[in-house]
Amino acid sequence: MTSILITGASLYGDTIADVLIDGEDIVAVGPEATGRVTATTEKVDGTGCILLPGLVDLHTHLREPGGEEAETVDTGTMAAARGGFTAVHAMANTTPTADTAGVVEQVHQRGQEAGHCDVFPIGAVTVGLESERLADLGAMAESAARVRVFSDDGKCVFDPLLMRRALEYVKTVNGVIAQHAQDPALTPNAQMHEGAVSAEIGLMGWPAVAEESIIARDVLLAEHVGSRLHVCHLSTAGSVDIIRWAKQRGIAVTAEVTPHHLILTDEKARTYSARYKVNPPLRTQKDVDAVREGLADGTIDIVATDHAPHPRDAKDTEWDRAAFGMTGLETALSIVQATMVDTGRLTWRDVARVMSEKPAQIGLDARHGRPIAAGEPANLLLWDPSTTATVDPADHASRSSNTPFEGMDLPGTNRATIFNGRFTVRDGELVHG
Amino acid sequence: MKHLISIDDLTRQDAIDVLDTAEHMAQTQSRSIRKLPTLVGRTVVNLFFEDSTRTRISFEAAAKRLSADIINFSAKGSSLSKGESLKDTALTLDAMGADAIVVRSSSSGAAHLLANAGWIDKPIVNAGDGTHEHPTQALLDAYTLRRHLVEGPTGSDLAGKRVIIVGDILHSRVARSNVKLLSLLGASVTLVAPPALIPIGVQSWPCEVSYSLDAAIAEGADAVMMLRVQRERMVGGGFFPTEGEYSRRFGLSTDRADRLPDHAVVLHPGPMNRGFEIASDVADGPRSVIVEQVNNGVSVRMSVLYHVLAAHTEEAS
Amino acid sequence: MTDTPTTRTEVLRADEISRALTRIGFEIVEAQKGEDDFVILGIHNRGVPLARRIGESLRRTGATDREIDDFVGTLDITMFRDDLAQHPTRVPYSTDLPPSGIDGRTVVLVDDVLFSGRTIRAALDALSSLGRPRNVRLAVLVDRGHRDLPIRADFVGKNLPTSRREAVRVHLTETDGDDAVLLERPLTEEETR
Numbered sequence: 001m002t003s004i005l006i007t008g009a010s011l012y013g014d015t016i017a018d019v020l021i022d023g024e025d026i027v028a029v030g031p032e033a034t035g036r037v038t039a040t041t042e043k044v045d046g047t048g049c050i051l052l053p054g055l056v057d058l059h060t061h062l063r064e065p066g067g068e069e070a071e072t073v074d075t076g077t078m079a080a081a082r083g084g085f086t087a088v089h090a091m092a093n094t095t096p097t098a099d100t101a102g103v104v105e106q107v108h109q110r111g112q113e114a115g116h117c118d119v120f121p122i123g124a125v126t127v128g129l130e131s132e133r134l135a136d137l138g139a140m141a142e143s144a145a146r147v148r149v150f151s152d153d154g155k156c157v158f159d160p161l162l163m164r165r166a167l168e169y170v171k172t173v174n175g176v177i178a179q180h181a182q183d184p185a186l187t188p189n190a191q192m193h194e195g196a197v198s199a200e201i202g203l204m205g206w207p208a209v210a211e212e213s214i215i216a217r218d219v220l221l222a223e224h225v226g227s228r229l230h231v232c233h234l235s236t237a238g239s240v241d242i243i244r245w246a247k248q249r250g251i252a253v254t255a256e257v258t259p260h261h262l263i264l265t266d267e268k269a270r271t272y273s274a275r276y277k278v279n280p281p282l283r284t285q286k287d288v289d290a291v292r293e294g295l296a297d298g299t300i301d302i303v304a305t306d307h308a309p310h311p312r313d314a315k316d317t318e319w320d321r322a323a324f325g326m327t328g329l330e331t332a333l334s335i336v337q338a339t340m341v342d343t344g345r346l347t348w349r350d351v352a353r354v355m356s357e358k359p360a361q362i363g364l365d366a367r368h369g370r371p372i373a374a375g376e377p378a379n380l381l382l383w384d385p386s387t388t389a390t391v392d393p394a395d396h397a398s399r400s401s402n403t404p405f406e407g408m409d410l411p412g413t414n415r416a417t418i419f420n421g422r423f424t425v426r427d428g429e430l431v432h433g
Numbered sequence: 434m435k436h437l438i439s440i441d442d443l444t445r446q447d448a449i450d451v452l453d454t455a456e457h458m459a460q461t462q463s464r465s466i467r468k469l470p471t472l473v474g475r476t477v478v479n480l481f482f483e484d485s486t487r488t489r490i491s492f493e494a495a496a497k498r499l500s501a502d503i504i505n506f507s508a509k510g511s512s513l514s515k516g517e518s519l520k521d522t523a524l525t526l527d528a529m530g531a532d533a534i535v536v537r538s539s540s541s542g543a544a545h546l547l548a549n550a551g552w553i554d555k556p557i558v559n560a561g562d563g564t565h566e567h568p569t570q571a572l573l574d575a576y577t578l579r580r581h582l583v584e585g586p587t588g589s590d591l592a593g594k595r596v597i598i599v600g601d602i603l604h605s606r607v608a609r610s611n612v613k614l615l616s617l618l619g620a621s622v623t624l625v626a627p628p629a630l631i632p633i634g635v636q637s638w639p640c641e642v643s644y645s646l647d648a649a650i651a652e653g654a655d656a657v658m659m660l661r662v663q664r665e666r667m668v669g670g671g672f673f674p675t676e677g678e679y680s681r682r683f684g685l686s687t688d689r690a691d692r693l694p695d696h697a698v699v700l701h702p703g704p705m706n707r708g709f710e711i712a713s714d715v716a717d718g719p720r721s722v723i724v725e726q727v728n729n730g731v732s733v734r735m736s737v738l739y740h741v742l743a744a745h746t747e748e749a750s
Numbered sequence: 751m752t753d754t755p756t757t758r759t760e761v762l763r764a765d766e767i768s769r770a771l772t773r774i775g776f777e778i779v780e781a782q783k784g785e786d787d788f789v790i791l792g793i794h795n796r797g798v799p800l801a802r803r804i805g806e807s808l809r810r811t812g813a814t815d816r817e818i819d820d821f822v823g824t825l826d827i828t829m830f831r832d833d834l835a836q837h838p839t840r841v842p843y844s845t846d847l848p849p850s851g852i853d854g855r856t857v858v859l860v861d862d863v864l865f866s867g868r869t870i871r872a873a874l875d876a877l878s879s880l881g882r883p884r885n886v887r888l889a890v891l892v893d894r895g896h897r898d899l900p901i902r903a904d905f906v907g908k909n910l911p912t913s914r915r916e917a918v919r920v921h922l923t924e925t926d927g928d929d930a931v932l933l934e935r936p937l938t939e940e941e942t943r
Binding site (some may be wrong): 434450454457460464466468469471499739743744 | 843
């Protein structure tokens, strides 16, 4: 393995310094890096670019096993690399469900073989996501996949006693329950946010209270049993208020917001195009403003993509027959730049926190979200914020094309993703091997 | 008018034109020869994913009286019941040379998708999509109201008329289309229902909302439109406590009908639950224009087919 | 898009129109050989005022003593046209027949200009859906030739030889504010120079 020198890039958007990588690690930063260059060192001109720790996604659907028509570990992690990610956490709602050590080890192994980024499987909380009895949380934690995040995402762990038991049990492995907060009794056949738009266009409503009431219950349960709770894809202004209150109370809760909830509203449903159908649904402008505010002030800890690929037929149909979900890995940082950085709400230093450091801490990923410093793992992203490009799913590495951002002009380009000291993306193109 | 998906597709003048054309169509329907050659050689497809005999027959009669060929493509016993997608069906109909598609679906937005997804470039008429809209029903209701409430109806709107719509507003495409059309034509609309049957977000609709039918009637009305309430679903879903209580508080009894002004009429899009949302004596009484609505439906649908198809210039020489 | 420059010639003045209609009225009565049970139907648009004017002149001259609405009506042919696709869709006009109807009677159709004959073809179809006249006659203010169909007028205000490039414009007070028949001809390139 040759060494790599990145010159002229701005670390976290703060200070310009050269960075030298050798093997799997950063070996020098600053003038010392230039001094250690050899004849075989690959040089990358990072002038005008931002150097960030490689992004970490705590919420990815890779669909394998069982959903290979939509995505595989290989294609999904290629999409992740294109998006600047060096680690993804793969959700458990596969077929079969990732509720045993066998399945999580298989997914983990497939990730290692693909080599585009680290794949950390998320284990199911309950067997088959059925909310009846706990899955083998301990076995998954002790497996080669070393699972630390557990989630029934796509379904809510609705039974309060079962949720309490899950929160208690994961303390044995220092794990965390990532809850999909949706009261199923309040959301039968729900299709979109319940409000003025759903009333007018006649789609069954998904009320904000169905999310907020579960989050309120869960933070109180987490406090009561002294465990860690992570709230997936928080989407409403009320949810931001509840998380803010819980943190003030000292409850060990973290929360995520998706890129699409930072920018799109339920007005999109007026097109009846199922590319805008997602769960939780796109909300109102007031909610978009609140989640941006929550992310800016630290109430919301991280951005996670909820990358949810689907085959074309699952989206090219009537809204109420279509699948929920959007792809997001390859557009995530552009959306965050457009909504949070270019608007002055976050600095690039903050972006490193919400898209790399904090998600790595929540997932207990030792080699990710680390400082850009000598001796640290070489998981890095070189991002050019000065460009603008039109989103075209045909350019995406994901096997699916269900992006809601098609045709939008978004800022920023991935110049290079470096995973364990080697390029997975260079000049915007995937590097294989 | 390329399509008729929603009342939003119409300006006030468009709506009046459709009603005036329907008057003309009604005139031709009293002649010895009722068939008009207007759409000879055109093929209209009735694409019904959801059973609705009366709407399908109404469109069929309308198309036939304009000399169009009509193909019925219904869910029962066809590929539709075997799960063929809307997209594949649209591609098939396009290949078969359909000139216009009348579509009925339990999915809100189905007609909008057919018109906009790029699968087929032909006029689409929405014959009811889920809980979204049913524009031809609203047009025939407005037509019926105009005939009864306005002197010299041709060219007129419904300015100043008060219409009460009662029942399951939440699940009703008829209510959504009527609120839009009646207000477009200058009428004021009051919705009456138990709160759980009024959609969250109704505040942005151009109408008033009341939880008391008696109070709404006391304020005066030129027409009362009763909607069908699906009893089993309603009570099971907890939308109201019991059938009896609903009927007592929200049903149009003879007593309530007697409190309406003499000229006021009663409408129902059918099929009716007699004795539940509407008393039989009211449904069959002198105020009722329910049977006439059915008849007017054919004239209005002839008018709509004429407006979407007559000037469709694709095949014009 | 700029309009092609045209020249306009007035081929009938107001008084000439008036005389032509009066003459047509007499010819209709003459052809009826004394039977006063004919019906005059004006074809929308400009046939309607023309039919009414013919009816009024017949009453004025004492050729008939029937009330105008008893023998003059209107005919809309929109739904019978074979060229709907080439025109913007419009609301059909009403068809108003005299109370006695048209069964067994002579019907005189009135239109402003006879050109291809397609309007009259549609009018004949429309008539047959309304009843069964004994016979049908045609009166037009201007016959400009160039028939596509085997149709001819029985009563003509003015035979006007035209080329297909020319346009005949009929103005009537009721619809256009003044009475005149104009012939428009696009200028040749030489003439525009």
